[in-house]
Amino acid sequence: MPKMQTDKVISSQSISQCPVCNSKDSVNDFCIDQFIIHQCSECDCKYVINPPSKKELESYYNREQWFNGGEPGGYRDYDEQTVGSLKMIKDIFDDIDSDRHLSILDLGCGYGSHLQLAADRDWQCFGVEPSDHARAIAQLRLEGKAMIVKSINELIPHCFDLILMLDVIEHVSNPEELLYPLYNIGAIQEKTKLILTTPNSGSRLAISDPVNWPYHHPPSHLTYYNEKSLNKLLKKLRFSKIIIKGIYANQAMNEDPSSLEDFEGLEVQASGSNFIRFMQERYVPSTCSEIAEYEHMPRYQYALSLAPNKTILDFGCGTGYGSSILAARARAVVGVDIDESALEWARETHRKPTLNFRINSDFGASLPSQYFDLVTCFEMIEHVTADHQQLIIDSFVKVLKPDGVLLISTPNPDITALYGDNPYHLCELTRDEFEALLRSKFKFVNIIDQHALASILFASGNSGQAWQLDTLRNTKLTESSTLGYLALCSQQEIGAMKSSVYVDNDAPYIPLILDLRKNLLEAKVKAYEFEQTLIQLRSTEQGHFSREQEVLSKEQKILRREQELVGKEQELLNMDQRLLSKEQDLLNMDQGLLSKEQELLSKEQELLSKEQELLSKEQELLNRDQGLLSKEQGLLYREQALQRHPVSRISNAVKRNIAWFSSSPKQT
Numbered sequence: 001m002p003k004m005q006t007d008k009v010i011s012s013q014s015i016s017q018c019p020v021c022n023s024k025d026s027v028n029d030f031c032i033d034q035f036i037i038h039q040c041s042e043c044d045c046k047y048v049i050n051p052p053s054k055k056e057l058e059s060y061y062n063r064e065q066w067f068n069g070g071e072p073g074g075y076r077d078y079d080e081q082t083v084g085s086l087k088m089i090k091d092i093f094d095d096i097d098s099d100r101h102l103s104i105l106d107l108g109c110g111y112g113s114h115l116q117l118a119a120d121r122d123w124q125c126f127g128v129e130p131s132d133h134a135r136a137i138a139q140l141r142l143e144g145k146a147m148i149v150k151s152i153n154e155l156i157p158h159c160f161d162l163i164l165m166l167d168v169i170e171h172v173s174n175p176e177e178l179l180y181p182l183y184n185i186g187a188i189q190e191k192t193k194l195i196l197t198t199p200n201s202g203s204r205l206a207i208s209d210p211v212n213w214p215y216h217h218p219p220s221h222l223t224y225y226n227e228k229s230l231n232k233l234l235k236k237l238r239f240s241k242i243i244i245k246g247i248y249a250n251q252a253m254n255e256d257p258s259s260l261e262d263f264e265g266l267e268v269q270a271s272g273s274n275f276i277r278f279m280q281e282r283y284v285p286s287t288c289s290e291i292a293e294y295e296h297m298p299r300y301q302y303a304l305s306l307a308p309n310k311t312i313l314d315f316g317c318g319t320g321y322g323s324s325i326l327a328a329r330a331r332a333v334v335g336v337d338i339d340e341s342a343l344e345w346a347r348e349t350h351r352k353p354t355l356n357f358r359i360n361s362d363f364g365a366s367l368p369s370q371y372f373d374l375v376t377c378f379e380m381i382e383h384v385t386a387d388h389q390q391l392i393i394d395s396f397v398k399v400l401k402p403d404g405v406l407l408i409s410t411p412n413p414d415i416t417a418l419y420g421d422n423p424y425h426l427c428e429l430t431r432d433e434f435e436a437l438l439r440s441k442f443k444f445v446n447i448i449d450q451h452a453l454a455s456i457l458f459a460s461g462n463s464g465q466a467w468q469l470d471t472l473r474n475t476k477l478t479e480s481s482t483l484g485y486l487a488l489c490s491q492q493e494i495g496a497m498k499s500s501v502y503v504d505n506d507a508p509y510i511p512l513i514l515d516l517r518k519n520l521l522e523a524k525v526k527a528y529e530f531e532q533t534l535i536q537l538r539s540t541e542q543g544h545f546s547r548e549q550e551v552l553s554k555e556q557k558i559l560r561r562e563q564e565l566v567g568k569e570q571e572l573l574n575m576d577q578r579l580l581s582k583e584q585d586l587l588n589m590d591q592g593l594l595s596k597e598q599e600l601l602s603k604e605q606e607l608l609s610k611e612q613e614l615l616s617k618e619q620e621l622l623n624r625d626q627g628l629l630s631k632e633q634g635l636l637y638r639e640q641a642l643q644r645h646p647v648s649r650i651s652n653a654v655k656r657n658i659a660w661f662s663s664s665p666k667q668t
């Protein structure tokens, strides 16, 4: 947390009640330089009672030196001094990281270092940084990955998943200045998680030596919170889940920190706020638009002239701001409403001894008879049905003293139609219907119209003088500028209602209109440029599309060819199949032939072996013939030998044998 030092005093406004709980009771006042600091006795919030004006603060933070000059009250080196928070933010991001691209708003985003962490995660990034110098650096560093603007009003209406307010809230004198504009653009809803850090004014050091505690540092720090006051603030804004923990443990401590008092800073994580619904149902001053303020506030200002020393019933008091205005002059004011949560807000926010808030749900029937001098009932009867409107007017007749008066208003249906559907308006009334309803119960009814018009004043200082009323053009006031109707009713004669003018001193018309026009023109130029880019993109897209179409048709052609090829392949495959089966047939036939050949072969074998057998028998016979032949040869030799030798000795018988042998046929 950067250390602040006191700069020169630039004080101009006075705040005398607690910015958190509105209590005026203070304990332990102390003074730092010329600044008086009150501590609220109820919620412990400490606040500077004479803070600088908004304009002074704007120029105070808009100087470059505040971020890098090392001057008293500012940063020496913004990047170096905020590096400690990067780890903390990274851990927080890790905890809530989801598959979804979250949207984040960093309020007081400085140089954009936290947004850079979010942009690295592809989150939708938004930043608000009032300093021109810091904003320019953040825009440069984030290179268009974040929408970074000067004020909350320049943001687009958007519900954020995460809102960072790191060391910011202590720089404003009223936290509602920061938070209400966020609700106005729908930035905080039930799903939104708010991460807030601030110095801990409940730390041991801050309590024991408040004057020298480094963060009690006006005028840059104007409000100082502890656990109790932060809880109070966030509960008021209807956050349902609030976790507060200590950061920056006191380094002088020897032991581990055991309670929040041991920390110099606080970190809050809060979610579940349904305040947006609360402020949409009923008017909460400073929320919504100036138009809402111009509608609601002047009626009570008008009623104030009737209030001195009166006992007043403010029927349908809502958040009680009007009852509170009346209570400033009345003897007693009872604010009545059907909604307990609105009354709780009223009791908390508006505390006056003459002011009471009570619940009533029987349209006023149970309220005391002839008790009130004045009944006010503004923008309420259109919220009930026609039957209930009758009951309510009956109740007013009953509770008013005989000389009492009713001041009642209802909006012009032609104007409410411009705002779109309003589910809370059950029975709107035209001027005639409104008058008829009142005249049915009151003898005297006087109606004036409430207009919202631009005006020119010739005035000297802050004058409360009676105005001379002239018009620029010779035209009459018309229904088109009539916000609504205000009626004064009584059973006794009442004078004509006086005309009144209410001037908004805080809304300088010319700068406002010029600023609006400038913004509108810039928005128009941006819209035009965007449209042109869109047209270009569309034509490029068209080109891409027709090229894609071409590619597609070519692809289809290829596909058709491929299909043809596949068909032919199938045909070939079928032919192959047929050939294969014929081959099989042939093979089978071959097989048959082969087996027959085998058969023949074996028969041939058989024949062959038989031939062999015959051959061997022939051989045998041949051998035998050979034997006989060689015997014959032998015999022949002997015969020849005998012939050479005396053959006489050879008997005639042998001669005969030889003769027989030679002549007889061979036997086989």
Ligand SMILES: [Zn+2]
Residues within 6 Å of the ligand: 018, 019, 020, 021, 022, 023, 040, 041, 042, 043, 044, 045
């Ligand atoms: Zn307080």
